[in-house]
Each structure stands twice: as structure tokens, then as C-alpha cells.
Amino acid sequence: MKVATIEPTFDSWRTYARSLLSEKVHYDDIVWKTSGTGSLFDLMSADHRPSPAQLSIPQSFMQDAAFVSAFRDDTTWALLYRLAFRLIYENKHLMSVALDTDVLEFHRRMRLVSRDLHKVKAFVRFKEIKKNDESIYMAWHRPDHRVLKFSAPFFTDRFNGMNWVIFTEDESMSWINNQLTFGPGITQQEALAFDHTEELWKTYYGSIFNPARIKVKAMKKELPVRHWATLPEASIIDDLLRQAPKRLEEFYESQRASAVSLIQENVSSLSELKAAIINCAACSICSKATAPVFGEGPMDAEIVFVGEQPGNEEDMAGSPFVGPAGKLFMDALDKADIKRSDVYLTNAVKGFKWKEHNGMRKHVNPSSFEISACRAWVKSELELIKPRILVCLGASAAQSVFGKLMKVHDSHGKIFKTAFCDQTIILPHPSAILRTQDPEEKMHLETRFLGDIMALKNI
Incomplete structure (x- = not known):
């Protein structure tokens, strides 16, 4: 039994997997472990350095595998290797077998990663930090999976004209002077030390809160309650919900009044x-x-x-x-x-x-x-x-x-x-x-x- 110790990144897994696959090491003979320290070649044993052998594996699978590798579960590395081995040595059309257990699990994880990536795009909240008369926008988010890098095209396109940093517990991503870089993550407590602009966001959110459209079940489905702490507005939602019936009636009344105002008292026909x-x-x-x-x-x-x-x-x-x-x-x-x-x-x-x-x-x-x-x-x-x-x-x-x-x-x-x-x-x-x-x-x-x-x- 071989123990494959890698960093929790797709590049680290791919390099080690190529070596093992070129030697036809069966997936049942490998135990995958991750480590957050040391370089890749320090972690790999000398007899498992990359081999120059060419492996016939679909490029489409490797692209999807890179996405699935963001799934926060160490069993993902074993799943990816098992599929890669079977594609090369058992069935090159394996990914078309819809009912295969490994293929089903692969696509399940892909869906969950995709859903989490959507949440990063939807729920990241930037705070403006002033430094030497220049602004930098910072955000902290708690994704379920390691999806930050996959969100880079969205944020660099949407917020191209400003300098920003997005932190997670695993890593960070920054866009400074039109240059994208990745770095270490920080805890939420460290992120809270940015500044106190959350109060401004809470005031704004409270002013635009529409009680007629609030759907708590849908909110919890889209963003589980354990993640609400990452949103400044989440701390005032309970108060807003308590006020919702009164605000809803006031909202309805204002809309009804706009119709009533057109109906003059002397309308007779x-x-x-x-x-x-x-x-x-x-x-x-x-x-x-x-x-x-x-x-x-x-x-x-x-x-x-x-x-x-x-x-x-x-x-x-x-x-x-x-x-x-x-x-x-x-x-x-x-x-x-x-x-x-x-x-x-x-x-x-x-x-x-x-x-x-x-x-x-x-x-x-x-x-x-x-x-x-x-x-x-x-x-x-x-x-x-x-x-x-x-x-x-x-x-x-x-x-x-x-x-x-x-x-x-x-x-x-x-x-x-x-x-x-x-x-x-x-x-x-x-x-x-x-x-x-x-x-x-x-x-x-x-x-x-x-x-x-x-x-x-x-x-």
C-alpha cells in the first residue's frame, strides 16, 4: 500500500497522479493524504517523481477534475485518481456511463462546487478601506469548498476598475493595479479588524429591505444560516422580519393610495x-x-x-x-x-x-x-x-x-x-x-x- 501525501491543490495531485498512473499503480493500492506544509517534491518520495511517459486521458476530464478538486473532502483525490485510472486502463468512454457510481459521485460534487461558486459571486461584500488617500476594497467569505480561484474571472471583470482583496480561511485573492495574485487566508476575526463600515451597509440594507419579497426558507436554502455571519446585513434580518408585517401593510397602503389618488371623488361613471x-x-x-x-x-x-x-x-x-x-x-x-x-x-x-x-x-x-x-x-x-x-x-x-x-x-x-x-x-x-x-x-x-x-x- 502506497501513501500519497500531497498539498490540497489540483496541481499537486495531478503531478503525483501522473507518476502513479504511468507506473500503472492500481487505485486500490493507494492511500491519499494531504498536508498544508512543505513543497511538492519534499512530500513525494524519490521513486515517485513525475515520469515522462505520455498518458492518454481526455482533456475534458482533466478540466472538469480541476473544478471538482475544489470539493472540500480529502476523498476527492482518491475519486479523481480512480476515475483517471479507469479511463486509461479500463474504459476510455467511462464518463459516458451515466449510472457508474464513480461518475455519479463526480458529477454530484461538480454540482455542489458550482453552487458554491455561485454563492461566492452573490454574497461577497466589499468594505472600503482608506489608506494614504487611496481606497482598497476588502471582503471575507466562508465558502463550503475551495472555489475562490474559480471566481477570479468574475471579480476581475466585474470590479476591474478598483483594487480589492477577497479573503477566505484557506486563501486570499487580490486585484491590485490590474494584477491578480493569490495568497494565504485569514480567520473571520482577523477580517473584522478591517474597519467599522458594516454599520453603513446595515443602514443601506435596512432602507432597501422589501418585506413583500422576503422568503426565509429560500434564504436558508441559498445560503445556510452558518454562513450568515459573513454578511453584515444578516445581523439585522431578525429585527427586519419582526417589523415586516407592519412595513408590509404600510407598503401595500402606499401602493393602494397611488391608485386611489387617480379615482376622484366626483367620478360618476x-x-x-x-x-x-x-x-x-x-x-x-x-x-x-x-x-x-x-x-x-x-x-x-x-x-x-x-x-x-x-x-x-x-x-x-x-x-x-x-x-x-x-x-x-x-x-x-x-x-x-x-x-x-x-x-x-x-x-x-x-x-x-x-x-x-x-x-x-x-x-x-x-x-x-x-x-x-x-x-x-x-x-x-x-x-x-x-x-x-x-x-x-x-x-x-x-x-x-x-x-x-x-x-x-x-x-x-x-x-x-x-x-x-x-x-x-x-x-x-x-x-x-x-x-x-x-x-x-x-x-x-x-x-x-x-x-x-x-x-x-x-x-
Whole structure:
């Protein structure tokens, strides 16, 4: 059994591995150990200096192996040697064997290193240090793996115009006067001695903190709590989260106010409301939509239907309920002998929210904030119309009317008294029928929906 003692670097491993591979030393006959001191040739025994023998090993594997070598586990060196040996002497196509245990582990470690490299790019925080009227920017980060060198292209490109140093416990990387160098690492306590500019960063972070977007589970997934100490803002997140409900309501209220400000007290018609909504900036949905899709129908309508939001067809036509779900809905109205021209049709959210998918605009559900921001318009419509029957089609519509989350399944067909109408009903949105794949279930839902619409005439 041979003991291969190397420095924990890819170059050190590669040099030793070439010697062993040229002598066909089997991977089961080697124990790999690392040492942080001494030069490579001091660590290697005399009879295992590099051999001039040429080895046939794919360059693509060596490139990936260099990346995987950053994985912080000493078993990585044995894994890399085992794969290299098998590629040379057993199967030159080994890396294409997707179910091979070594290949699977190799790619698992590659993914984890890649993820950690992303975190370095995302979570490094520089502090400005003044010295002789010159600035140098310093940062300390605790990566899970030895990825600092792989981040060099990103930082030298992104921060090319300033002098900076990034420290980790293992090593450091500096960019001084456009020259990249690597050096030893330092502890976090040593890094804290830089200066006290963290307070400035905390103040800034607190000012831009958006309670509507905070997702603690996602934060912990992207950066485990054990690493939060490397971020100055992490120390104030708990306080910000405690304040979040109040700040969130204040944020919503400010957005609602921007819509309400457009609705003058003397607005007396739906046409005036429709003209005013063009200038609404309470949320960002309409900035991507063609234009707001306002409601349609007479101001003396006895029945008002509130849907969720316009779809692609509604956005293009500027009219509600003209897409596939709208056609199914219109068919139910026809069968119930209810004319479209006699009812008022609108949506909880007036703009089409979408994202691009395969070159097409794909519908995206509105958020609670967006429903809340648009509620002033729905409220104004209902206050002008004063319907005898108000029908909420889907959860977003119910949330807009009731001002809170409502479960469509539990509330289906029940009659509620709301601020807008004494006879308010919650029904599933017809799009839910279209999304149903099972033919029998789809037919059942269509029949039930038609029955719900026909029952409105008996209320």
C-alpha cells in the first residue's frame, strides 16, 4: 500500500497522479493524504517523481477534475485518481456511463462546487478601506469548498476598475493595479479588524429591505444560516422580519393610495374610471401588458362577474372574457339564457401578467400585493354598479372582494354578505375546467358550472 501525501491543490495531485498512473499503480493500492506544509517534491518520495511517459486521458476530464478538486473532502483525490485510472486502463468512454457510481459521485460534487461558486459571486461584500488617500476594497467569505480561484474571472471583470482583496480561511485573492495574485487566508476575526463600515451597509440594507419579497426558507436554502455571519446585513434580518408585517401593510397602503389618488371623488361613471386607470402605477403588471383591460357592461347590471386577470387574448383585444376560458363561460351564459350585454364583466387584476415560454406569453398568477394594489378599481366599479348578485370566479377574485384569502372549494355556491353586495357567491374560474385532463372529470365540472350559472336566475 502506497501513501500519497500531497498539498490540497489540483496541481499537486495531478503531478503525483501522473507518476502513479504511468507506473500503472492500481487505485486500490493507494492511500491519499494531504498536508498544508512543505513543497511538492519534499512530500513525494524519490521513486515517485513525475515520469515522462505520455498518458492518454481526455482533456475534458482533466478540466472538469480541476473544478471538482475544489470539493472540500480529502476523498476527492482518491475519486479523481480512480476515475483517471479507469479511463486509461479500463474504459476510455467511462464518463459516458451515466449510472457508474464513480461518475455519479463526480458529477454530484461538480454540482455542489458550482453552487458554491455561485454563492461566492452573490454574497461577497466589499468594505472600503482608506489608506494614504487611496481606497482598497476588502471582503471575507466562508465558502463550503475551495472555489475562490474559480471566481477570479468574475471579480476581475466585474470590479476591474478598483483594487480589492477577497479573503477566505484557506486563501486570499487580490486585484491590485490590474494584477491578480493569490495568497494565504485569514480567520473571520482577523477580517473584522478591517474597519467599522458594516454599520453603513446595515443602514443601506435596512432602507432597501422589501418585506413583500422576503422568503426565509429560500434564504436558508441559498445560503445556510452558518454562513450568515459573513454578511453584515444578516445581523439585522431578525429585527427586519419582526417589523415586516407592519412595513408590509404600510407598503401595500402606499401602493393602494397611488391608485386611489387617480379615482376622484366626483367620478360618476364607468367610462371615467376606465379613462383614469390608464395612468395607474400601483403595481408593475400593466407596464408589460398591452394596456389595462377594464370591465365591460351596463352600470345598472344586476349581476357582476369578477374574474381573476386578463389572459393573452383579453390583453390583445382589450376586452374581458374573450379567451378560451371566456368562451366556455359565454357558452354557459347562453345556455342559462343570460345575455353578456346584460351583465358586467371585470377582473380582480386589470393587467395581463405573463412570462415568456418557448416564444409565447405564458400566464402567471397575480400576487397578493398585485391583487391588493388593484382592489381600489374593483371597489370603485362595484360601488358605482351596486349589483344585486356578485359572483367571484376563482380565488383571486374572491380575495379582491373579501379582502382576504378564501378557499373556493369550501365556499363554492354559498351566499355571503359583503360590503359590495348582500348576495355574493364564490365559484371556480372556468379556466380550472380547461386545465382538467380527465375527460369524465372535465364533463362533470362543466355540468356543475352550468348548473351554478343557471341557479343565479333563481336568486
